[in-house]
Amino acid sequence: MDEFKRKVSVKAALVAIGLLCTIATSGCKQSEITAQDTGNYPSNINAIVSSNCLGGDCHSSATRLNDSLDVTSWKAMMQTGRIAEVIPFRPLNSHLFQHLNNDPAINASAAPLMPLGRDALSRDDQHAFYDWIASGAPSFGGEIFYSTVPEPMLVIHQEQDLLSVIDRTNGRLARIFVDGNDPTQGLPALGARALASAGRYKKIFVGFANGALRSFDGKTFARLWEVHLPNAISGLAVLPDASKGYLITTASKDPGSYSVFDAFSLQLLRTVIDTNIQGAESISISTDGSRAYLVCAGSDDIKIINTSNDSIIGNIRCGVDVPRPPPADYVARYRPHEVALSSDGKTMWVSLQLSNEVIAIDIETKSITRRIGVGFRPLGLALTPDDKEVWVVNENSSNLSIIDNTSGKVVGTIDSLANAPEEIVVSPDGTTFYVTCQYLAAGGHHHSTGGGPPAGVFVLDRQSRSLVKSIELPPFATSILIP
Numbered sequence: 001m002d003e004f005k006r007k008v009s010v011k012a013a014l015v016a017i018g019l020l021c022t023i024a025t026s027g028c029k030q031s032e033i034t035a036q037d038t039g040n041y042p043s044n045i046n047a048i049v050s051s052n053c054l055g056g057d058c059h060s061s062a063t064r065l066n067d068s069l070d071v072t073s074w075k076a077m078m079q080t081g082r083i084a085e086v087i088p089f090r091p092l093n094s095h096l097f098q099h100l101n102n103d104p105a106i107n108a109s110a111a112p113l114m115p116l117g118r119d120a121l122s123r124d125d126q127h128a129f130y131d132w133i134a135s136g137a138p139s140f141g142g143e144i145f146y147s148t149v150p151e152p153m154l155v156i157h158q159e160q161d162l163l164s165v166i167d168r169t170n171g172r173l174a175r176i177f178v179d180g181n182d183p184t185q186g187l188p189a190l191g192a193r194a195l196a197s198a199g200r201y202k203k204i205f206v207g208f209a210n211g212a213l214r215s216f217d218g219k220t221f222a223r224l225w226e227v228h229l230p231n232a233i234s235g236l237a238v239l240p241d242a243s244k245g246y247l248i249t250t251a252s253k254d255p256g257s258y259s260v261f262d263a264f265s266l267q268l269l270r271t272v273i274d275t276n277i278q279g280a281e282s283i284s285i286s287t288d289g290s291r292a293y294l295v296c297a298g299s300d301d302i303k304i305i306n307t308s309n310d311s312i313i314g315n316i317r318c319g320v321d322v323p324r325p326p327p328a329d330y331v332a333r334y335r336p337h338e339v340a341l342s343s344d345g346k347t348m349w350v351s352l353q354l355s356n357e358v359i360a361i362d363i364e365t366k367s368i369t370r371r372i373g374v375g376f377r378p379l380g381l382a383l384t385p386d387d388k389e390v391w392v393v394n395e396n397s398s399n400l401s402i403i404d405n406t407s408g409k410v411v412g413t414i415d416s417l418a419n420a421p422e423e424i425v426v427s428p429d430g431t432t433f434y435v436t437c438q439y440l441a442a443g444g445h446h447h448s449t450g451g452g453p454p455a456g457v458f459v460l461d462r463q464s465r466s467l468v469k470s471i472e473l474p475p476f477a478t479s480i481l482i483p
Helices: 002-039 043-052 074-079 095-100 123-134
Strands: 152-157 162-167 172-178 192-198 203-208 212-217 223-228 233-238 244-249 257-262 268-273 280-285 291-296 301-306 311-317 336-341 347-352 357-362 367-373 378-383 389-394 399-404 409-414 419-426 432-439 455-461 466-473 477-481
Touching: 002 043, 043 123, 095 123, 152 192, 152 455, 172 466, 192 477, 203 233, 244 280, 244 291, 257 280, 280 336, 291 336, 301 336, 336 378, 347 378, 357 378, 367 409, 378 419, 378 432, 389 419, 399 419, 419 477, 432 477, 455 477
Parallel strands: 192 233, 233 280
Antiparallel strands: 152 162, 152 477, 162 172, 192 203, 203 212, 212 223, 233 244, 244 257, 257 268, 280 291, 291 301, 301 311, 336 347, 347 357, 357 367, 378 389, 389 399, 399 409, 419 432, 432 455, 455 466
């Protein structure tokens, strides 16, 4: 009897111990699930973040001291920070990884090394973070942030063959797409040079220095078609109905020419050669698609092209002292760079690099109605949707001039646009302007890869005529558009 009681007691004790173990194990599992569910990180990334980035004055919330970065959850990591901390699929361009990495074999690091004041992450943890971002920085359930971008704005990077996508709803860098060869991997760049879109049809077109012409889906940014031409592409424009486009190449300068391509297949339809074209610099399309305007910096004029038959039907000189036709040895006095057209298609605004002016042209009479002095070497210009103002970027004076169209005078200047501001676009509602800058001023926060300091986009408010913020990007940001 005593033996039986002893066995029962032992059995009860074992059951009790088992029950405690079950409860403890269940508690651990429940705690792990809760942590993953709350943080929504993959389990290995959650462990690294929890052990190294939370608590105290670290990144348990967004504060001025931690660069406004909150990493308490996957969503918080993706949405907070002064700049975009994690770029899906691009660890080398991700600011957070740059501060976690001290592996000399991976050419992307920035000071100070994080976690601050503590031992660096192990190589295994650094590589785990790299691999996670390289796979898209997915959530615990496999979601990729910014799989679609609500209001995209596109920027190409001339030396890196990169296409940056900015979310205009919050002014954050959303994605970076690699096209062609990637110099961060030791491969030669193709040299992205020209950018165009057929917005209603959601197509993007990019021309490269190696002669490649590529089209992309404007929503997913997947490559659609590609052709290779014998010369570097330096300018692109596509008709509003996405039926065909026009391009200029380095060979367009001598002898002068422009080419027409099918916007679906990208195959060349024809090349028009005209010896009066000198130094073709850019090309634009009228709102109704009936005309193309070829800006010729070398001959100081704009050629008018009838898009129904692709022939030149007119010529607009940038000064009364410009000979027509220009002699073979003509030396440019104005060097027009770009045009902006009024909403009614009757007025053309042109930036002149050498004379530091913007001119207004009556397209019907082909006459100059205004000459307005601006900053040094004006390049990109944009007209507000209400046609009341022209904003022009002055590269060599690192500022922007605002022209009132009624008075024809400069009524405002925005200074301190870092180094080499180049192109500008305006939001569809006319409230915000965006300016690309090839190099940010000294002290840029990002470490750049592939050579050169980081570039950026300046966000400018029209009403206050002030700089709202800057968006740091990979080097050599040039062309910009809102599809």
